[in-house]
Amino acid sequence: MTTPLTIPTLSDIKKAHEVIKPYARLTPVLRSEHVNKRTKADVFFKCENFQKVGAFKFRGASNAVLTLSDEEAQKGVATHSSGNHAQALALAAKIKGVPAYVVMPDNAPKVKVEAVKGYGAEITFCESNLESRESTLEKVVARTGAVIIHPYNDPRIVAGQGTAALELLETNPDLDIILTPVGGGGLLSGTVLAAKSIKPKIQVIGAEPEQADDAYKSFKAGKLIPAYSTNTIADGLRTSLGALPFSIIKTHVDDIATVSESSIIEAMRYIWERMNIIIEPSCAVPVAAVFEGKVDVAGKKIGIIITGGNVDLGNLPW
């Protein structure tokens, strides 16, 4: 089965919201005086680190799996993922009652690997590059007959990820800017579709590590430039931008900011210490962009989607 790479509409995102609502959490929006003082802005954190499986990825994966027909889903679902999509797909498959097959890079954080196993998925390890991920996944699918649910290059995933911004704008309709990290682009593209359909004047900005800046380069060049070496602590953002997300991002997103590794770690620790929430390095990236002054936020209302909190506590970067 192949799904045409059509661009989802606000109606698709609203339908996705109805599909996932019984299973996904309505995550809280938190604030911090420390952050507001530091940024001179009013910042609202949509806490997807409290989502099922600890990441927004459950939104897209559950929308994709739960909208499969029983016939389509019977041989299971498969994917490659550095971690959060893997967990999300495993849990969604469990809810649907079908097997899940997951290809993971051999440098994926241990806590993510354990969690995927915990949801009952079968794991196949591969090297940490797109080629190895894709060829390994092909073999798994040839053996099992499972349906591939791509982590981001899929309109059902994009629509599902857009539901976080939908909820954020329901509780905070007066935001001026929404920031998200960008890896494969599923969250950023879903966010910009939802946000600009609801509020055309809102700005939507992506944030990316300097060490994995393929989305930044692609956005500036107007054409897809793949990631090569992506040696960033933000493990969720090591993947290359997908074609479908890019087609949405290049048209609708206002800007993409990049940040250094040290500022990612500093922002991550700051949020842990001041907000008492555990965020993984990937979602410290938009926070770092704001802290570094890469985005002009003074006096504005800023939404940041905190994408996940799956961190190996035995291996912290400080």
Place this chain on the structure above:
Amino acid sequence: MTTPLTIPTLSDIKKAHEVIKPYARLTPVLRSEHVNKRTKADVFFKCENFQKVGAFKFRGASNAVLTLSDEEAQKGVATHSSGNHAQALALAAKIKGVPAYVVMPDNAPKVKVEAVKGYGAEITFCESNLESRESTLEKVVARTGAVIIHPYNDPRIVAGQGTAALELLETNPDLDIILTPVGGGGLLSGTVLAAKSIKPKIQVIGAEPEQADDAYKSFKAGKLIPAYSTNTIADGLRTSLGALPFSIIKTHVDDIATVSESSIIEAMRYIWERMNIIIEPSCAVPVAAVFEGKVDVAGKKIGIIITGGNVDLGNLPW
């Protein structure tokens, strides 16, 4: 000025709620499938680690300071505290526009000391025992003329701490049990007054480290037995139970459970990993009591007040 040690009523707690509402956060209630599976219960975490200053202590301190007359407050407020009450009093004094003088034990976590300084309070260090705390505080008050706001042995504090349970029972009226840690007893006594006034059949249970079990011993003996050596990781619970809280606890609380140091650390790490929230060792104590089976929770709806999240990230117990 001395305040008579009268026992607050539900009406006092509701009044305190009105006083602090413009300044305190309405903290979220979070859940976790992992915790529910492990405990065979339905557990609701009232997240006071997201309260101002990162702890429930802001509720009591702000009620006490904001209900002082301008005349009473003019020379400032003073207290001794291992950390969270100190921060809370410092912020409440800042809101009121008066000076704050804080006596802290010299083994208080660095992050707490820094935070108290950050709110503009003047710190005087002392040894880590009640005698040194109290004699040092006396000297500070003799010098400054500030009003002492005791961390727990004060009806305004007890009433303020009770507002967390008030909010929890507003959103979750069908709870069977509420658990809180017990150190000085302000939170446990405020919680039991609020909870049993609203819902007489609810059980309220305190949890305490085995290494600082003066509340347990006092509760079983029916008379106040002070803490001597309290060498527990749960720094917020090293203090001795106060006379006012004990008079409430001995009459109304259903039980006090004690837990080992290793189970406190295990519960703390479990909550960090599975819920992506940062909780300090003190609030892992009731979680550990549930995990260890010290409280019979199977099939019940359990509220746990997560008291704070002020941890030194450079000095974690794993």
